[in-house]
Amino acid sequence: MGSVKWLQILDPLRGLFERSGVDYPMMRRILEMKLLMDGRRVPTLIQKSSKTADPDNQSNQFIKSLWIYVVISVVLVPFVVMKTNYMFQMSLVFGILMFMITTSMISDFSSVMLDVRDRNILFSKPVQRRTISMAKLLHVLIYLLLLTGSLTVVPLVVGLFRHGVLFFLLFLVEVILMDFFIVVLTAVLYWLVLRFFDGEKLKDIINYVQIGLTIVMTVGYQFISRLFNFVDLKVAFRPQWWEIFIFPAWFASPFEWLLGEGKSPLIVIFSVLSVVGPLVAWWVYSLLMPSFERNLQKLASHHGRGKSGGFRLQEGLGKLFCRGKLERLFFRFSWDMMGRERDFKLKVYPQLGFSIIFPFIFMFNTLRSEGGFAAMRTGKGFLFLYFCALMIPSIIMMLKYSGNYKGAWIYQTAPLTDTAPVYKGALKAMVVRLFAPVFLLQAVIFLIIFGARIVPDLVVILLGVLLYVVVSFMALEKGLPFSQPFQGSQSGSGFVIFGLLVLLGVFAGAHFGFTFLPYGEYLYMLLLLVLNLLAWKLAFRELPAS
Known part of the structure; x- marks a missing residue:
């Protein structure tokens, strides 16, 4: 049947998973099956005319498209290269990254996070719900890390040669923490919707929430550039308490604290939040996972849509x-x-x-x-x-x-x-x-x-x-x-x-x-x-x- 050998990198974290109530061997096996199935997709109607029938050639199209994100990542290089103000340049970098990754999350990975097909196969077996939820979450995280890696590989290399090893390691750690934070934030958002709505109404609300989240992320990105004042071509940053709600500022603060000149208490608080925030979010999500899976069954319910005046409208x-x-x-x-x-x-x-x-x-x-x-x-x-x-x-x-x-x-x-x-x-x-x-x-x-x-x-x-x-x-x-x-x-x-x-x-x-x-x-x-x-x-x- 084949196997995914590189999943061994999860083995050192086995104790952490088991302490959170996850059956690690079962979770790893479920995750392995998901990844193997991703590489064995049903060919499209275009692919059916292909001369080759080798199933290995029907690889995951997402992975094959990652080079496009590598090209896009060049946009971040000028912000990484500059030595104007770490808080300024890295807030822009993380703002762009969070915007692009979050929109990809809600457009490409929602169907994975909201997948109800596991219920038909695994829920009738002696498998813990928390184990299934963690396998699903890691499934999303793996692809999200691939996406993030493609978007950051060029800036990381440039940052290594421009600012040194400490900058490189700090950038790498903050990017990983940012990914955890984005996944949990999206999952909690869906949990809130699942908690109060059901059926077809829920499916419509999810789409409206996605549009709203896209708007909020785009408008929020505009606020990042407003945090800074340019005086004599120098960037001045005066932290305010309300900027605690601007998440990219969290992940940029450690650069200013450790590598720059920002030693104000708010910079320290933002830096601590960049580490504590994602970890606390992960802990909260682990508590919500059973409830998330229980409410996820509402997506499997199908209620007929009543007739309305919409038919007359489209007819006209x-x-x-x-x-x-x-x-x-x-x-x-x-x-x-x-x-x-x-x-x-x-x-x-x-x-x-x-x-x-x-x-x-x-x-x-x-x-x-x-x-x-x-x-x-x-x-x-x-x-x-x-x-x-x-x-x-x-x-x-x-x-x-x-x-x-x-x-x-x-x-x-x-x-x-x-x-x-x-x-x-x-x-x-x-x-x-x-x-x-x-x-x-x-x-x-x-x-x-x-x-x-x-x-x-x-x-x-x-x-x-x-x-x-x-x-x-x-x-x-x-x-x-x-x-x-x-x-x-x-x-x-x-x-x-x-x-x-x-x-x-x-x-x-x-x-x-x-x-x-x-x-x-x-x-x-x-x-x-x-x-x-x-x-x-x-x-x-x-x-x-x-």
């Missing part, structure tokens, strides 16, 4: 935006799947949080440079609304995945002579259900800030985003909606999505350029209208049937 929207019965049919099908497919929502809905807040973050960051709110209102800050479309390439890429992908046999049995209505209906459902509410909310707020003068610009932005949807669809790898398992969703498309994000900036730049021409907004509007008519007509020719 389908008639309004779709041409032909088949296109309207798949508009309604995709609408329902996006609202009920829990795995899809776990991966996609947190991205809505980014799209909601990014335009406002970039806009308000320009307040200082433009001389205040009054000056900003007369400027072109409304162009930041283009950032609400950041989510579109990722969501289009995710449209072909589903937890119920085995139902895709319906595509082969249905008399489909042309798959264009299938793709077109799914894309329009994505635009109307996911993008339109975000855009309308932000458009209203921008109208309040900038006034009625930007109404033509809002129309231009909407037309530009609709064209961007079609271009993204053409550039990304295609698959019939909700027809492939999520196991393949980690692979590929990274560079394509990056290129599409650059293209979004090109759209915004072109809009900015046209504003300097007489009636430039209306000229750009006419150009985009023509391009949309052509693109939506030509993009759906010769599409794959499977």
